[in-house]
Amino acid sequence: MHSLIQAVILGVLTGGVYALMASGQTLIFGIMKVVNLAQGVLVVLGAYLTYTLFTQWGVDPFLSILITTPLLFLVGVGVQWALLRPLHGDDVAQLSLLVTFAIALGVEGLLSFAYGATLTNVQPSYANFSWTILGYQVSLVRFVAFVLSLVVLGLLYLILQRTKFGRSVRATVQNPMSAQLLGVNANRVSALGFGLGAATAAAAGSVFGMLNSFNPGSHYDLISRLLTIVVLGGLGSIGGSVVAALVMGVASSVVSALASPIWSDFTFFVVLLLVLLIRPRGLFGARTRGAL
């Protein structure tokens, strides 16, 4: 029982970080119907920026989020403006797959050139600190990361629900044609939406760099996890991606601790398959557009 509860605690805390990464992924899909295969590499880029800020200038990895998120927001806006906006026609979704995959490979190549292929991680003095609560170990970094994920997701929610930009985003998601007729600038919404998605990747990257060793190739594993999370949660649903990330985190952790890590990913895919058999749209996917 002790092992089970410890595993659930770990799973929830880890799931929070994946929720942050996946929320950006699903936001971008919701707005533009673009499956962003570069989301994983943006997380890794965020981790490397945090690493550089920490090792070169001693910037605390959590504080570095204040620098990396605006930076990657601008990168995201730039990428959308320069590479995705010019895509037109019925096959935009397929083309965007290729373009975002190309971006992923390009960034991976640049990171390999700059940092090499050796695994690294961000190791502040408190990286391995943990609290003992009722006999259970709660890692400081994981806990703060979880809280931070909640804060960033909360901010994202407020932006989408309470701001004019958020209304434009939701309108675009529900009906892009009508939104444009009502004066919403779809290109601007798409660019800012992609920027926001990249910014969440930056925030998650700072934490990811403290929790895992990483190298430029780490994004392949990340993107496969993120895609399964957003599919389980329902494409375009931020709430769904949060729930799915927590399901994945807990399922992986519990199966690893109590059975075997070899079965942990498999178990998650079984859950995914069962959910999709019963609800093909995922847990929170809407029948029509407008899940945000």
Added chain:
Amino acid sequence: MQLHIDGLRPRRARLFASVAALAAGAVLLAGCAASPSTSSSSGPLKIGISLSLTGDFSDSGKAAQRGYDLWASVVNKSGGVLGRQVKLSIVDDASSPDQVVTNYTNLITQSKVDLVFGPFSSLLTVPASRVASRYHYSFIEPAGGGPSVFDQKLTNLFFVQPAPTTKGGDVFADYILSLPANKRPKTAGYAKLDDPFSAPIAASIQKRFEAAGIKTVYDQTYPAETADMTPIMSGMSAANPDVVVGGSQEADAFAQIQAVIQLKFNPKWLFESNGANSPGDFPAAVGANTEGVFSSADWYADSTVAGSAKFISDYIAKYGGDAQKIDPTSAEAFSAGLLVEQVAKKTGKVDNATIIKTLHSGSWPTLVGNLSWDQYGAPKGSYQLVQWIDGKLTTVFPAATARHTPVAPKPHWAG
């Protein structure tokens, strides 16, 4: 000269003779291809090497390149091998097993190098060594020690490390079983990475521990894509073994250590087959928590092997940096060159047949210890047991080469 063949009319006999001559010519040509003219015994000694200068293994590939280049420059300064200057032809295989075959084939048949040295990793060494074998080249290789390399049963291959990779943990078992029975651990836990270089190391230790009565209380194998080791080490911590054995590579070893620190679990003995033997990367990953962790190694900055200090000073003179940052792969690659030098000195020759024949007998001093091999190139020695003591990797077993007695039980984590 007229050719007569019984039972055939002259015209058909001529046709038959022509075909036979063509076939014989083809066979001769093929024979030439199978053993291209190798060393001209004068001029530079050309050595061809394919290395992963880009791709997944690029960091290690470049470390090997530094080792090879350093050996070439050192030996050339001292007059070369048998008076011949060494000229290395290093080509990039982009970490690809297909490209490595093309590279070695080109090096041997087009560039007509005199000798070849090995690439990085077992994955590339297996196909590369087959090419070398086909052309009867010796294949001295510093970085392919997995079971698949020796399973090929090639007699031209020599692995330049003290033992096959899967025997990397045997020295830890030797140390534990050398302890008096009342001081040995009673229980053991194993976390094994599911790859051919990691899990077998821990399995080999486990087999010997169990035979000696050390009970297994936790045994888990995890796939390579496992990023988070905390759930596994949480299970390990609950089982509370005296000794923890990690059959690991680098990233998972670091993650295992980070997880047990966070779980506040401090076993009396902790061995990681890889990762913890990296003098630069391990402290970078776990901070001050290195103390007391065991691993095994062939070469590291404080190695007492003859020639090591000279290697370090030459290395720093050529590449800068500090001794602790030198990748052991550089020392292993350097040692490949040392073997050729020694064969040349002993026999007065430096052709492939002589190298293969000569290395199959005797013991050969290198930076990674005295090497000797079985008929298929598997080294017959053992690694050194190293432990982090006062922030430095230190040899602690076997006693003959130890610089410190092993520290047990392990000190508490620094946090």
